[in-house]
Amino acid sequence: MIAEVYIDIPANPVNKPFDYRVPEPYRDLLEPGMRVTVPFGRTRRLGFVTALKESSEFTRLKSIDAIEDHLPVLTTELLELGRWLADTTVCATVAAYQAMLPAVLKADYKKVVKVEDPKQLKKQHPNLAGLFESKGQLLWAELVKNDVNLLTSINHALRKGSLSIHQLVRNQATAKHVAVVSASVSAERMKLEYSQLSDRAKRQKEALYYFIHRSDSATFHPTMQALTNEGLSRDAILKLAEKELLRIDQVEQFRNPYKRAIEHTEPLKLTDEQANALAPILQSMDKNEHRVFLCHGVTGSGKTEIYLQSIQHVLERKQQAIVLVPEISLTPQMVVRFKGRFGDHVAVMHSGLSRGEKYDEWRKIREEKVQVVVGARSAIFAPFNNLGLIIIDEEHESSYKQEDMPRYHARDIAIHRAQDHQCPVVLGSATPSLESFARARKQVYTLLSLKQRVNHRPLPSVHIVDLREEMRQGNHSVFSKELLEKIKDRLQKKEQTVLFLNRRGYATFVMCRSCGTVVECPHCDISLTYHRAQHLLKCHYCGYEQAVSDTCPTCGSDAMRFFGTGTQKVEAELSRLIPEARVIRMDVDTTRKKGSHERLLRQFGEEKADILLGTQMIAKGLDFPKVTLVGVLAADSLLHLADFRASEKTFQLVTQVAGRAGRHDLPGEVVIQSYSPDHYAVLDAARHDYESFYNQEMALRRLGSYPPFYYLVLICLTHPEPAKVAEAAERIALILKKHLSDSSQIYGPVVPAVAKIKDRYRYQCMVKYKREPALLPVLHRIMQHFQEGGKNGLQVSIDLNPVALM
Ligand SMILES: Nc1ncnc2c1ncn2[C@@H]1O[C@H](COP(=O)(O)OP(=O)(O)OP(=O)(O)O)[C@@H](O)[C@H]1O
Ligand SMILES: [Zn+2]
Numbered sequence: 001m002i003a004e005v006y007i008d009i010p011a012n013p014v015n016k017p018f019d020y021r022v023p024e025p026y027r028d029l030l031e032p033g034m035r036v037t038v039p040f041g042r043t044r045r046l047g048f049v050t051a052l053k054e055s056s057e058f059t060r061l062k063s064i065d066a067i068e069d070h071l072p073v074l075t076t077e078l079l080e081l082g083r084w085l086a087d088t089t090v091c092a093t094v095a096a097y098q099a100m101l102p103a104v105l106k107a108d109y110k111k112v113v114k115v116e117d118p119k120q121l122k123k124q125h126p127n128l129a130g131l132f133e134s135k136g137q138l139l140w141a142e143l144v145k146n147d148v149n150l151l152t153s154i155n156h157a158l159r160k161g162s163l164s165i166h167q168l169v170r171n172q173a174t175a176k177h178v179a180v181v182s183a184s185v186s187a188e189r190m191k192l193e194y195s196q197l198s199d200r201a202k203r204q205k206e207a208l209y210y211f212i213h214r215s216d217s218a219t220f221h222p223t224m225q226a227l228t229n230e231g232l233s234r235d236a237i238l239k240l241a242e243k244e245l246l247r248i249d250q251v252e253q254f255r256n257p258y259k260r261a262i263e264h265t266e267p268l269k270l271t272d273e274q275a276n277a278l279a280p281i282l283q284s285m286d287k288n289e290h291r292v293f294l295c296h297g298v299t300g301s302g303k304t305e306i307y308l309q310s311i312q313h314v315l316e317r318k319q320q321a322i323v324l325v326p327e328i329s330l331t332p333q334m335v336v337r338f339k340g341r342f343g344d345h346v347a348v349m350h351s352g353l354s355r356g357e358k359y360d361e362w363r364k365i366r367e368e369k370v371q372v373v374v375g376a377r378s379a380i381f382a383p384f385n386n387l388g389l390i391i392i393d394e395e396h397e398s399s400y401k402q403e404d405m406p407r408y409h410a411r412d413i414a415i416h417r418a419q420d421h422q423c424p425v426v427l428g429s430a431t432p433s434l435e436s437f438a439r440a441r442k443q444v445y446t447l448l449s450l451k452q453r454v455n456h457r458p459l460p461s462v463h464i465v466d467l468r469e470e471m472r473q474g475n476h477s478v479f480s481k482e483l484l485e486k487i488k489d490r491l492q493k494k495e496q497t498v499l500f501l502n503r504r505g506y507a508t509f510v511m512c513r514s515c516g517t518v519v520e521c522p523h524c525d526i527s528l529t530y531h532r533a534q535h536l537l538k539c540h541y542c543g544y545e546q547a548v549s550d551t552c553p554t555c556g557s558d559a560m561r562f563f564g565t566g567t568q569k570v571e572a573e574l575s576r577l578i579p580e581a582r583v584i585r586m587d588v589d590t591t592r593k594k595g596s597h598e599r600l601l602r603q604f605g606e607e608k609a610d611i612l613l614g615t616q617m618i619a620k621g622l623d624f625p626k627v628t629l630v631g632v633l634a635a636d637s638l639l640h641l642a643d644f645r646a647s648e649k650t651f652q653l654v655t656q657v658a659g660r661a662g663r664h665d666l667p668g669e670v671v672i673q674s675y676s677p678d679h680y681a682v683l684d685a686a687r688h689d690y691e692s693f694y695n696q697e698m699a700l701r702r703l704g705s706y707p708p709f710y711y712l713v714l715i716c717l718t719h720p721e722p723a724k725v726a727e728a729a730e731r732i733a734l735i736l737k738k739h740l741s742d743s744s745q746i747y748g749p750v751v752p753a754v755a756k757i758k759d760r761y762r763y764q765c766m767v768k769y770k771r772e773p774a775l776l777p778v779l780h781r782i783m784q785h786f787q788e789g790g791k792n793g794l795q796v797s798i799d800l801n802p803v804a805l806m
């Protein structure tokens with residue numbers, strides 16, 4: 001028997017399966033979708049078995065070393081999905097497979113250097129030999145850690161054969177086990193043994209007695225931990241196990257990241273709008289029919305309840321459901337809503353879990369111990385076998401697009417899988433992406449509209465404040481007079497305020513007031529950001545940091561000053577203006593520690609603070625009854641990004657933030673501060689008018705030939721030498737022009753807004769097209785021919801339907 005194996009090197013030259021012989025004892029065990037270790041070149045690597053066959057066109061095949069799984073980690077469906085993904089996003093098949101699995105299932109490679117000929121090594125490289133001492137091998141990382149200059153000696157020794165290099169494959173997946181104790185003989189037998197035990201074996205008698213006097217002794221199997229907690233002796237239990245009166249089993253245990261008890265909730269009685277939206281979803285399930293629904297519902301219209309009740313139907317049909325939620329709104333509040341309704345049927349997957357926890361959640365899905373997964377982007381690959389529904393909440397969110405290989409969009413994967421399973425997809429949003437809404441208009445998707453908040457609570461009233469006017473009146477604070485007054489008013493009424501500051505494009509930078517010099521990263525073409533906590537300037541692209549200095553590197557004056565506003569600065573200003581206000585700040589700095597996100601939100605929910613001040617991460621999903629005021633400090637900070645989606649993002653963000661106010665009994669109010677108060681994205685968000693925004697924005701997209709009228713491909717090249725990257729970009733543009741049809745437009749090569757990142761120069765080419773059958777084949781060829789890899793090679797990335805053009 002022969003296995004086709006994809007080796008886990010995501011580089012293109014090996015983007016094909018290799019044939020391996022399957023040794024006799026493995027023949028009954030091996031299935032496609034399992035991972036194996038195989039000899040590859042002079043190393044051993046992990047690989048995925050994608051097919052089994054009787055013969056190979058190649059002779060002299062190597063054999064598989066070991067099977068790594070007892071159950072395929074990739075189902076037949078996922079194996080096919082991976083091939084499709086690799087084809088349509090132009091990446092290596094194995095990179096697609098890796099993206100589908102939790103990180104622990106990827107091999108952790110460690111290189112070791114082995115001494116092959118100690119005598120020769122000692123003679124030629126005594127310093128090296130000294131490092132090895134009596135050890136036969138050292139980790140590569142440890143060896144070069146001592147002294148990078150050793151590399152030349154190591155290379156020489158490798159060539160002479162006195163040293164050799166090996167890869168260590170270590171399977172990282174570890175399940176957590178607990179010891180469970182149970183009786184292995186009848187109660188009568190235990191009683192007999194008890195009477196025969198000498199009185200000196202007091203502890204053993206105690207333990208035995210404990211088991212004898214339980215009416216359920218046949219099914220009673222407490223953990224060892226629980227027994228010792230009761231005061232029983234561990235040694236005594238071990239002795240009884242030796243005597244085969246008790247038995248101890250190691251039982252696999254799932255880590256439980258949500259230890260808090262969650263209150264069970266019952267389905268709510270739906271509003272008419274909700275019922276009208278739910279019915280066609282259920283119908284489509286019952287007909288086993290694939291359809292895509294776009295559920296466009298204003299904030300607070302009760303979309304989540306529709307999701308919950310459609311999932312309930314999935315469970316009744318003994319099927320499974322995937323719910324995608326953007327990473328930042330995967331808050332404990334959100335998790336509780338799903339666990340509260342479906343309890344242990346739910347697995348949760350997000351980046352806040354440890355590797356072990358993620359692996360456990362994944363196994364619950366694979367072993368069909370749960371029927372629902374709620375998770376961020378990659379949960380779309382949940383290995384369910386009988387999907388009944390896929391839900392994507394906040395479908396407009398750009399985080400559904402993965403920015404590394406494979407550059408997939410979760411929405412595309414959802415639709416592909418739902419076609420396979422003949423089940424519906426529900427896309428939900430208060431501010432759908434233009435792409436999805438356009439498809440709904442064309443009836444490719446079915447539109448479900450919820451125009452009212454639940455119980456006809458009004459949408460909050462919105463005031464726009466012109467920040468230019470404030471400036472003219474001499475107010476240089478980040479708070480307009482109006483916003484400040486309203487915050488004070490809420491403080492008096494004991495109501496709560498949410499303040500939103502968009503960090504991006506609004507970060508703090510340092511500029512010389514006398515010559516205008518901005519301190520930039522020496523490796524990237526971008527200004528450094530001031531971090532107050534550590535009093536350092538940092539690069540947000542490469543992590544470079546340097547001390548803050550008062551003197552200008554260009555003109556030598558001491559007029560270096562901070563510009564812009566960060567959350568810390570706003571917090572400081574708040575405490576100056578309203579010292580009595582209790583403020584909780586939520587940003588990357590205050591939420592870095594595990595659990596801090598949850599803790600801060602809980603404190604705010606328990607009204608331990610008056611004001612919640614935060615970045616993007618507070619824009620979504622929050623639902624607190626006492627919040628009656630929302631302030632957006634600078635609505636247009638996104639508007640001036642060099643990106644065709646800038647207006648759309650602004651509209652979405654402002655609408656979402658405003659939607660946090662007045663969701664319960666108290667009416668809500670929103671203050672939007674802006675330097676461009678007349679911009680349609682700001683105005684339409686203030687008026688809660690999605691369709692007006694949609695129409696305006698679509699007109700502009702049509703004029704600029706942007707999506708959804710055209711599709712885009714962005715090809716980005718980087719190289720340490722500007723001339724090399726320019727030349728390669730030129731050649732790629734020529735290839736595109738030669739092979740693509742006249743209806744496609746090719747732009748570039750151009751230098752993008754950020755011209756250099758991590759000392760690598762960047763060039764871009766862009767293609768706009770409507771229908772282009774030649775596209776994928778050409779892109780695959782470009783990838784194969786130009787990708788050199790390595791630190792000094794050319795790197796090419798191809799992004800179909802990019803979400804950002806930076
Ligand atoms: N049928 C119903 N009867 C009573 N209350 C409901 C009903 N449906 C939803 N709610 C409540 O209304 C509030 C808003 O609902 P939900 O959070 O689902 O809205 P949403 O559309 O998802 O909002 P957003 O897009 O702003 O997150 C919640 O507190 C929810 O419990
Ligand atoms: Zn200067």
Ligand SMILES: [Zn+2]
Binds near residue numbers: 521522524541543
């Ligand atoms: Zn940098």
